[in-house]
Amino acid sequence: MPSFRTYSFLFLSATSLALGQTIPSATEDHENIVKLDSYVVTAGAGDKTAFDLAQGTSILSGDELRRRTATTLGETLSDTPGVNSTYYGPGASRPIIRGLGGDRIRVLQDGVGALDASNISPDHNTAIEPLFADRIEVLRGPSTLLYGSSAVGGVVNVIDNRIPTHALGEPFTGAIETRAFGAGDERTTIASVAAGTDGFAVRVNGLSQRSGDVDIPGVARIDPAAPANQPVGTLPNSAIDTESLSVGAGWFGRAGHLGLAVSRYVTDYGVPVDEPISISMRQSRLDLNGELTQPFGIFTGLRGRFGLGDYTHSEISDHTTVNTTFKNRAWEGRTELPFAFSATTSGTIGVQASRSDFSAVGDEVVTPAYVNNNEALFALNEWKYTAFTFQLGGRVEHQNVQLGDVDPTLPPVPGFAAQSGEQKRFTGTSGSTGLVFYPAKDWSLGLSLAYTERLPTAQELFSNGPHGGTNAWEIGNSGLGLEKSTGVDLSLRKRAGFVTGSLSVFVNRFQNYIFEQELPLAAIPAADNPESLTPYQFTAKDADFRGAEADVTFHLAEGKDWHLHLNLMADTVRAEQTTDHQPLPRIPPLRYGTGLHYENARWTLGAEVRRAAEQDRVAPGETTTPGYTLLSANISYRLPLGRDECEFFLRGANLTDTEARVHTSFLKDFSPLPGRGITAGARLTF
Template sequence: MNSKKYNKNILLGSTAGFLLAGNVAQASESELLDFDGKDLEEIVVSSVYKNRKIGETVGNITILSRDELTRSIDSSLGETLRHLPGVTSTFYGPGSSRPIIRGLGGNRVMMLDSGMGAMDASSTSPDHGVAIDPATAERIEIIRGTSILAYGSSAAGGLVNVFDGRIPMRAAEGLSGSATLGYRSNSRGVEGSARLTGNLWESGDEALVFYVDASASDLGNFRIPGYAESEILHDAEGHDDHDDDHDDDHDDDHDDDHDEDRGEEMFGKVDNSSLTKKAGSFGLSYVTYKGFIGFNVKLLNTNYGLPIGHEHHEEDHGDDHGDDHGDDHDDDHVDDHDEHGEEDIRIDLDQIRFDMMGSLSLDSSWLTALDFRFAYADYEHIELEGDEIGTVFTNEAMKFRLSTTEKFSDTITGSSGLSYRTRDFEAIGAEAFIPAVEANQLGLFTVKEYSRGDWRFDIGARYEHSTYNISNSVTDTRFAAFANNDLSFDAFSISATAGYDVTEGLFTGLTLHRTERAPSLEELFSNGPHLATNSFELGNPNFDKEQATGGEFTLRFDDEAVYTQFNAFYTYYDGFIYENPLDREVDELPLFAYFQRDVTMKGMEWEVGYDLGEINGFDIHLHGQVDYVRFKREASVDNKNLPKIPPLSGSIGLEAKSDVWSFRVEADMAGDQNKVAEDELRTEGYTLVNAFVSYRPFEDRDISLNLKAMNLFDEEARQHTSVLKDVLPQPGRDIRLSLSVAF
């Protein structure tokens, strides 16, 4: 076995330049789904540049192969990825967890389904699930930072691109497929997935290729090691029966003798946290030696509980906001509403999606390929309050992308293109907090790359024109002022990158960028109760576009035994938009308002891997990672912290692998988060131990039996980035068993 090749697929943190080309509808992508076992330098970043190797890029990219996904796969995209450097999640239970990258979430992190947006409502609110099922993914790319503006200047945090091969891009080599069946002890749940692809017809260089997949999950309420409510919130509410220091030891025994004043609190299990999910798709492609054209239809249904009732929220914990809610928000914007009851809330989510894409190789002297993508989705989710329908969210969206691949000489290449998207979003019901909006965006982008010797240079730019049109039929008094008050924004972004191979195996690079982002519809138009998040949300239609100026430094070393990469980044935001709780309530719901302030962001990510050699037929590998990010309002404002920023975190692990067995044990750690915003409670850190064992009994058959133990010692852990952190901890000990077969 080539230990070096294997280990680099474990630790695929690497570097990415200004990735504006970004067209996944490139013929080269079809070659990338078989990259397992290749050296890191041979892996092309399909989300970014055609034929670009990871080792030739500046920034920070992680690629998860199917084998790595077997270890990390979870019920949601956020929980699948949150163990990676610089990544955490919004954790709102098993049904809804969206990735947060470098402390940025919402529409600042773009969710892509094979290169096109998820076209759901997950960026609208943390209780809305991402309409991408990781169960059938073949690989996932995570690109951090501003180096992905081909997909939109809003994605300042990065993107997550999930590839599942739903549209075949080359002829199949016989019939192939895979299936997985698994069981989880914590939620007493079962899950499974299957996929199949092959040629319906083949003649010479032509083929008609089909693809079909299906997946399903049925998970019960999950168990936790203690109380759902944190001691910090419990004490802040006036129950001072705990020591104020709150030792990091969380009563490892988890004694059953509860404190008298906590006797009726949720303990040991989170009610209304169950999940059922069903998904399936069918695709067909016509493939020739010049390219391909294909389509896919996908159906998704998810029903999941929002595990916390309306009675929990943070009350008056901190200083007043002073002028924050005097300058930005008009009190007249908040109307009277009826008092709300306390019912279990569930989300019933449905999406039907149609994708089409193609690629054509050209014989032009400088224009080498033409690629296009089209996607349409009809999305609906219903918030069920007990047996009653509360609020219905609908999102009908269409996206189109056309791009070229250019080669002017052996040293100068590039890509240019345009994208267009339209979105009809509507929230229907007495508790709708956003008016009906039609959002449109036109984008133009170009990137050019120059390489000479050990140097590589990239420069790129993107222009976007975004419009928001409020329905003329608005009758709700909260939104009547928005009718016929259309908004438009013009955003221009530019970035330049230089990379240099110092010596063999040592690479360094620098990216400088200036980006602009139009406010999202939630930031502009929110004005109403959102019971699923136990809040009254308030936006501001007077927000200006958000501007960011900054840079990122990359240093990477790679030889036969050691791999390490360090990334440091800094960004100054002129008019950063964020949501923060206020020390007041509207109809017994805490008021959450959006603000626009000047903010600085700084942070770093460091990864290291070391091959310890071979012992008794096992390749031994040690790996570790650490990441840190900090957001603060400018000193000219008040130099205060922003809310929901992840703490210092990291992990260390040891892995041993042979041709038959694979063993892995790791410690996942997060520090205390004491640098909190006004009216935000601090969060205690944690250390979770996870273990993984895989057994492949047959040399000539791809069959594996996998055993995974998450949170092995049943410790309490809370994600500071979750709005429910003080009433919803991470699941306790979970033993997962799965069987995977591929042919």
């Protein structure tokens, strides 16, 4: 049974961490093998590492980030413990954390929301380019309330440093990377250059990426209605064409820093559904970022961030006809005042506000036009002692959603009663507490408890219409109220020695958990639904989520300039309705895997195996998803060029050409993961 395998793996991982205190390594002094945690920017109060946080945290940066970076943010993070993806073909994929996705995950770009429409529907990609990222921070669980009640599942913060915040150290620096081939015959070029003085710097990032329809093992569709003559070996309508450019400038000195950036993101990608649909997405964005580091009174500084976005995307059928155009003109700003009463007592207070002016015009206006205004006040306080750290936080958030015109010709649907100009106001109060205990040197035990009130979105309240991008007729429920959750998270970490890593277990109980439940086809009159799209209506029921994650590394050997380590990972989540224990839809299956990695001054070699078990705990209307095993490998060589360096790399994905379908995807029966792909590239750093 999957549960037995899960508990077995967690027991093995816990035992490995414990034995890491006594098992000697192949080196003379295994205590010198230290996994150094970098500071977590998203954590909020003060300089914190993942080792010092109560909630589960993962950081991707450096070589590991470059090795895992994919065309979408969801696939970049999909191998991270506790993180899955919505995989909607190669062009669209958003993170899912512990079985929670959509509006329950806050996706940030340098601490500010993405200002796009990716949380509205899984066929909408995030307007964030992961190939520009310097680091990606993933904070799991509901205690991330500094960033909104919608962060009940967690926060993903993509830090790309478009705005310079400190001196470069050199008058001119940068990197250029090119990569090619892979399952979609990819052609990608990325460049990032910066120039500056001791008090000023400018950074320019640019990207061009093109790929064709991806290779797949076998056929694309496996549903009963699949045509007999469908293509074999290729996923139709899965090509991608993306360009992105950003220019940022920053001024900095002893008192702090101030900067701004302008960026443009353009992408066209196919959605591999029954009828060929492609999405043409555009976003122009302005960001401001400032920090005062000089203390005044009890406050140790002042931080502020602001983002303004003009987003549009069109859904196009047969590559020629624009069916629907979505627009979202949005802004978000936040100001934080960190404070310190003493050496042991510190924290931060802040305000956050945002506005989204959303509209859709065309044949598939799933959600009427609306304006969403959101304001929040939050605070986090921390008491730090020798053996433990205690945290307490709270947030009050108000939301006002005002509808535009509602189409009077829409068919009547039970639960949908939206009126033109209607307003919905909600106020939610959330709180969290956390304890980090240090039982021994290089060990920490984190416990967090959070209560969250999530405010329903306009899509959950007011949707009513066909959506070809998801092959569904989506129906809102204007009677929805606050979604309330209580979550407990326990994490054990070890940061030095022969064995390092973390283990986490969590429980999250929801009252009025909002999800899309499949309805009978007859719920929509046949005359209004000639394409027989499956109706889904947002409904609210009590639900329980529980699960565990493990990420353990064995530092097998090391020398002066080389090391060899073995990694083990696993995650599992079980989600069901509280009353009848009926499984919730699109919940990730058990996953586990291992990887062996070697690195010296010139060479890096690695191989990984990931197993996703069969998902047979399915909701009504769902089908089971077979398990699969994926093998990947990578090799790179770094060539010194004086003070510069050129890295040549090869990366192989799905080397056994296995058919793999993602249970968390609406398109699992239409779109398998790509088949075997070998990517070659070079990166020049100067």
